[in-house]
Amino acid sequence: xxxxxxxxxxxxxxDAADLEHNLETMSRAxxxxxxxxxxxxxxxxxxxxxxxxxxxxxxxxxxxxxxxGLAAAGLGDDLLLANEVLDASRLGRIDARVTLAxxxxxxxxxxxxxxxxxxxxxxxxxxxxxxxxPEDAAGLAERARAAGLEVRGVMGYEGHAMLVEEREKREQLxxxxxxxxxxAHAAVGGELISAGGTGSYDCNALASEVQAGSYLLMDTAYAxxxxxxxxxxxxxxxxxxxxxxxxxADCGLKALGMDHGNPSVDGARVWFCSDEHLxxxxxVRVAVGDYVxxxxxxxxxxxxxxxxxxxxxGGEVLETLPIDLRHW
Amino acid sequence: xxxxxxxxxxxxxxDAADLEHNLETMSRAxxxxxxxxxxxxxxxxxxxxxxxxxxxxxxxxxxxxxxxGLAAAGLGDDLLLANEVLDASRLGRIDARVTLAxxxxxxxxxxxxxxxxxxxxxxxxxxxxxxxxPEDAAGLAERARAAGLEVRGVMGYEGHAMLVEEREKREQLxxxxxxxxxxAHAAVGGELISAGGTGSYDCNALASEVQAGSYLLMDTAYAxxxxxxxxxxxxxxxxxxxxxxxxxADCGLKALGMDHGNPSVDGARVWFCSDEHLxxxxxVRVAVGDYVxxxxxxxxxxxxxxxxxxxxxGGEVLETLPIDLRHW
Numbered sequence: 001x002x003x004x005x006x007x008x009x010x011x012x013x014x015d016a017a018d019l020e021h022n023l024e025t026m027s028r029a030x031x032x033x034x035x036x037x038x039x040x041x042x043x044x045x046x047x048x049x050x051x052x053x054x055x056x057x058x059x060x061x062x063x064x065x066x067x068x069g070l071a072a073a074g075l076g077d078d079l080l081l082a083n084e085v086l087d088a089s090r091l092g093r094i095d096a097r098v099t100l101a102x103x104x105x106x107x108x109x110x111x112x113x114x115x116x117x118x119x120x121x122x123x124x125x126x127x128x129x130x131x132x133x134p135e136d137a138a139g140l141a142e143r144a145r146a147a148g149l150e151v152r153g154v155m156g157y158e159g160h161a162m163l164v165e166e167r168e169k170r171e172q173l174x175x176x177x178x179x180x181x182x183x184a185h186a187a188v189g190g191e192l193i194s195a196g197g198t199g200s201y202d203c204n205a206l207a208s209e210v211q212a213g214s215y216l217l218m219d220t221a222y223a224x225x226x227x228x229x230x231x232x233x234x235x236x237x238x239x240x241x242x243x244x245x246x247x248x249a250d251c252g253l254k255a256l257g258m259d260h261g262n263p264s265v266d267g268a269r270v271w272f273c274s275d276e277h278l279x280x281x282x283x284v285r286v287a288v289g290d291y292v293x294x295x296x297x298x299x300x301x302x303x304x305x306x307x308x309x310x311x312x313x314g315g316e317v318l319e320t321l322p323i324d325l326r327h328w
Numbered sequence: 329x330x331x332x333x334x335x336x337x338x339x340x341x342x343d344a345a346d347l348e349h350n351l352e353t354m355s356r357a358x359x360x361x362x363x364x365x366x367x368x369x370x371x372x373x374x375x376x377x378x379x380x381x382x383x384x385x386x387x388x389x390x391x392x393x394x395x396x397g398l399a400a401a402g403l404g405d406d407l408l409l410a411n412e413v414l415d416a417s418r419l420g421r422i423d424a425r426v427t428l429a430x431x432x433x434x435x436x437x438x439x440x441x442x443x444x445x446x447x448x449x450x451x452x453x454x455x456x457x458x459x460x461x462p463e464d465a466a467g468l469a470e471r472a473r474a475a476g477l478e479v480r481g482v483m484g485y486e487g488h489a490m491l492v493e494e495r496e497k498r499e500q501l502x503x504x505x506x507x508x509x510x511x512a513h514a515a516v517g518g519e520l521i522s523a524g525g526t527g528s529y530d531c532n533a534l535a536s537e538v539q540a541g542s543y544l545l546m547d548t549a550y551a552x553x554x555x556x557x558x559x560x561x562x563x564x565x566x567x568x569x570x571x572x573x574x575x576x577a578d579c580g581l582k583a584l585g586m587d588h589g590n591p592s593v594d595g596a597r598v599w600f601c602s603d604e605h606l607x608x609x610x611x612v613r614v615a616v617g618d619y620v621x622x623x624x625x626x627x628x629x630x631x632x633x634x635x636x637x638x639x640x641x642g643g644e645v646l647e648t649l650p651i652d653l654r655h656w
């Protein structure tokens with residue numbers, strides 16, 4: 001069996017036991033179709049297959065490429081593109097059940113022109129991003145039905161609540177958002193109320209399905225919320241240079257999503273990252289050639305830099321999975 | 329000919345005239361081997377070939393993969409890995425002239441074990457990253473020569489000066505760093521003094537070769553320095569949703585290096601980026617389906633997310649080049 005130390009660094013590692021723990025913990029809390037895992041977090045059909053094996057056969061996607069890849073891998077039972085697109089014609093060519101989020105006359109027209117059959121009305125519930133104004137939801141549903149589309153329900157992502165560390169405040173923001181979505185759903189109809197994420201999986205009382213993705217691998221930002229999920233993801237890096245006050249490892253900006261700030265290294269203070277370097281001050285002296293585990297601040301844009309991830313246990317590589325849903 | 333609007337978004341665009349301007353401007357200032365272009369900025373052999381065509385046949389790399397790719401493309405006349413590595417055995421298999429930076433007994437041993445022939449002594453000139461203490465340079469050179477390696481000279485990257493906006497302060501930092509490198513070079517010997525970057529290409533009076541890379545495509549961080557290079561790079565994105573106060577384009581964290589902060593959009597204020605979204609407030613109303621040009625804050629980690637770039641002129645795609653030196 002391959003040992004971690006045989007891997008080229010930087011290398012993405014996923015701890016097998018933590019992965020299993022996260023899968024089980026979420027499946028107990030939100031079994032079956034009450035979770036629609038968001039694959040944007042990992043972009044890996046191998047991990048999506050694990051989620052399907054845990055009972056979640058419907059998926060959330062952020063890009064057309066993610067749907068194409070899942071469908072090609074035989075995971076196309078029920079795929080939601082939780083995003084607006086104008087080149088919906090690509091979706092029409094996918095051999096899978098495809099549902100598209102729409103929030104405007106233009107995106108409805110694109111869906112209809114692509115011969116798609118099913119849509120969700122995407123409603124703005126407080127995050128300034130996509131989603132129609134709540135008062136426009138009913139009219140858009142009517143327009144979609146008039147265009148021959150089946151409206152499966154509504155979607156409303158309370159992203160502004162997702163990383164709020166104070167639990168009570170987070171719950172209040174989620175509740176406020178879902179009050180908006182409840183009203184929109186009453187006006188739109190349909191069986192689906194798709195919402196939520198890792199930060200609200202256990203406090204979103206309205207969603208018929210939660211779109212959580214980060215729970216599976218986690219990152220240092222979500223770790224601050226005190227959720228029962230473990231940080232399964234790290235980047236294996238190697239110390240290539242040691243100075244008096246600091247050391248340098250071979251893991252930099254091109255191996256890490258940086259929008260949530262610097263990564264963490266256990267037992268060290270991270271100074272800064274360069275393209276291919278991490279400068280850090282270790283508490284205990286390290287030597288050139290030592291390995292360190294770097295914990296990314298944001299899982300999604302970290303995985304999007306890597307071609308593959310390695311599932312490991314006790315230093316052994318159990319499995320190497322391609323991150324095959326990258327790009328667009 | 330393909331029009332920009334036929335591209336899937338997000339798409340990396342390089343303006344052909346700006347690219348030519350940047351090539352020519354740099355080649356006039358630092359002709360031939362006085363520039364050793366750093367390919368980490370673009371990771372694209374097609375662009376490296378342009379630089380070779382402009383007279384610069386020697387290249388700087390940050391990863392072994394970059395050397396492997398350049399060598400395979402026939403651009404291996406003189407490749408410098410300006411970084412420390414322990415798996416130098418991979419370098420030993422490359423059919424090219426390979427020079428490796430070393431800064432410790434361990435990295436010298438790795439170079440010798442890999443049957444490499446040439447090294448540079450990497451000296452810390454003020455940036456807390458790789459590079460030996462200046463007083464150790466002579467001893468390391470001696471050790472390298474004793475191990476059968478040819479020491480071509482020294483390298484010292486004044487990265488802490490590179491993005492200092494105030495010109496006088498930048499020049500002073502560069503001068504201070506090069507004073508350190510001059511002394512190290514006197515102790516080490518060899519014909520090469522490799523240093524510098526886009527921010528010091530015209531004020532580093534010591535370097536026999538400058539390792540600039542960003543000059544070719546530029547980004548909003550380097551644009552603040554008032555250099556004569558143009559911002560040739562942008563990301564083409566499409567407006568997918570419009571609300572009263574803002575709009576959303578399909579270009580997010582997975583299409584942009586974010587360590588220098590948010591990208592810019594001409595005629596708009598950028599609010600924030602999500603995985604696949606850019607929320608921005610345009611000065612003039614935009615419509616769903618409109619195209620916008622997004623200017624990244626940092627070129628290097630932006631290109632590392634993309635498979636290809638498109639060289640464009642007046643809306644037409646002249647050429648599509650694979651970004652083939654990505655990963656490690």
